[in-house]
Amino acid sequence: MDSHRLLVFRQIARTGSIAGAARALGWTQPAVSQHLRLLERQAGLPLVLRRPRGVRLTEAGQALLRHADAVAARLQAAADEMSALAQLEGGTVRLATFPSAGATLVPAAMSLLATRHPALDVRLLQAEPPEALELVVAGEADLAVTFAHAGQRPAEPSGLVSVPVGTDPVRLVLPRGHAGARAGDVDLRSLAAERWIAGCARCTAYLEEVCGTAGFAPDVRHGSDDYVVVQSLIAHGLGVGLLPRLALDAFRDPRVAVRDVPGLRPRTIQVTHHREAARTPAVRAAVRAVLDAAADRSAGRRDPGQGRAADSAHSAASSS
């Protein structure tokens, strides 16, 4: 039951004649006639009675017309839905993100996205970078917002591509009364004797690496990937730690002091998706929203250095 012929048959029924259907379709009469003949052969039944002024549907023709109308309606619905998805007048996009971005950058991006495409259903999933990438690979998320500390290679599964979003400086967090809090910047080597609070597994590895470069092995006493917990431990004088600025933007314990450590390279933020998903409008729009949100944050902080990184990444993605 060829559906193309079915739609031709629908025109025959509409106009009441083969010649009329041909006119409606912009074809010649024999073209429609042949379609009808093949359709009748497939059906094994006459579908119309040929009469002097045109044709009249047989019972089988009327039955077939009902099906043809249903098929045409469904095809139209499919085209409409595709158009809506292409115009972002619908659809879903799922972002997997790590906590500190999920409390700062990503909500801002989601807000931008909601403003630009009100009908788009944006959903957030929280996951640390490795798990976030897994979600994308497994198809349970469309985008992963991840970070990588300087010197760490982000394990990027094949088939995925990453767009740099910007950098996130890593800062030293001390108890307010700590001696180091009196200076503006702090040299890491001066903290060789401190007790340390570590973060997630990758952050701990980073901490050990930078301390090793500074010439000592950190005395890690506690660990938590929750930046509220880390700051609380520090506030109680149980150690010092490194936290990225996004985490400190998300939550800042008033009992801690924050200082820069010269030479500490920032972690990089990136957004990752399937290589081919770049052609999906929802993914493109979401990537752009993340980049724009990052640029807005940088501009709001009046920090041209950060702004450049985000801006350049943004324009690169926009042109792709």
Next chain:
Amino acid sequence: MDSHRLLVFRQIARTGSIAGAARALGWTQPAVSQHLRLLERQAGLPLVLRRPRGVRLTEAGQALLRHADAVAARLQAAADEMSALAQLEGGTVRLATFPSAGATLVPAAMSLLATRHPALDVRLLQAEPPEALELVVAGEADLAVTFAHAGQRPAEPSGLVSVPVGTDPVRLVLPRGHAGARAGDVDLRSLAAERWIAGCARCTAYLEEVCGTAGFAPDVRHGSDDYVVVQSLIAHGLGVGLLPRLALDAFRDPRVAVRDVPGLRPRTIQVTHHREAARTPAVRAAVRAVLDAAADRSAGRRDPGQGRAADSAHSAASSS
């Protein structure tokens, strides 16, 4: 949104890969690949993500799959319904018939049809021959069972074809006590002085014609196309009349006598339909049932002369 491509896409979704869809369809892989590419171009969106082990549907692809499934189901339903109609496992056939056949021949035919094709919906419409043909022309009936008196030309609208079903002798009806009822056969000329009861318009014309041939003009006092009324009038001695055997088979007033009139040619019964409707299984089956019912009636009466006419007509129709 080409539906053929949609069905190919459905196979891609089913098998999870383009190559798998190609195997399922008995095609090569590039053929399916090209269909998918054109479908994605039409949709304006990627429908699948190409991954090492095959493809994964995007959100748009999943949406399209739902439509594709619906289209496929509707096409299958259409094919099924066409098949059912072709096998006479459904459908309707409407017979228009004149009263005396509607009380005798046609119910027998309908019963045959119901036995042979229990799912076929057979419907009867009563109409005198000219109106019955109009119903067929107007598409309100599929078949017309009509009669024509000898010498009358059945006005057959163009586009219709008629199949002879058999003949129906016209008999003389007299009051039981009438002098003519004493003889076996009756000469029409002996009834020149009688008062006559006429039937329908065409029957009245026939009466006047055969009386004219016999040399007199009938004194028509009453008229009714209802054979019960006619017999009642005759039974009450209000006149004599001619009635075809089918009418007398349908109803026989015990107070009347029936005699043959030698030389009175029988009326002919025929079944008429659109020329092209001969290819419609329901119409073919109905025509055959009418012919078979007529043959059964002839055989049941042990009247080979009648049986021959019906049989020959039957075999002619069967071979068409």
Next chain:
DNA sequence: GCCCGGACCCAAGAAACGCTTATGGCTCGC
């Protein structure tokens, strides 16, 4: 570490489908 197999894409050629042109039959209306 390298090769092999599976899956996909692209380009070009061949087969097939589909529309057009040309012609004829039929019915209706002037």
Next chain:
DNA sequence: GCGAGCCATAAGCGTTTCTTGGGTCCGGGC
């Protein structure tokens, strides 16, 4: 009776569509 409208058939050609024969990428096994 003849033209106009509708439909059918047959032949021709163009476009679509499938195949063939390349190539790339990724993952698994020796």
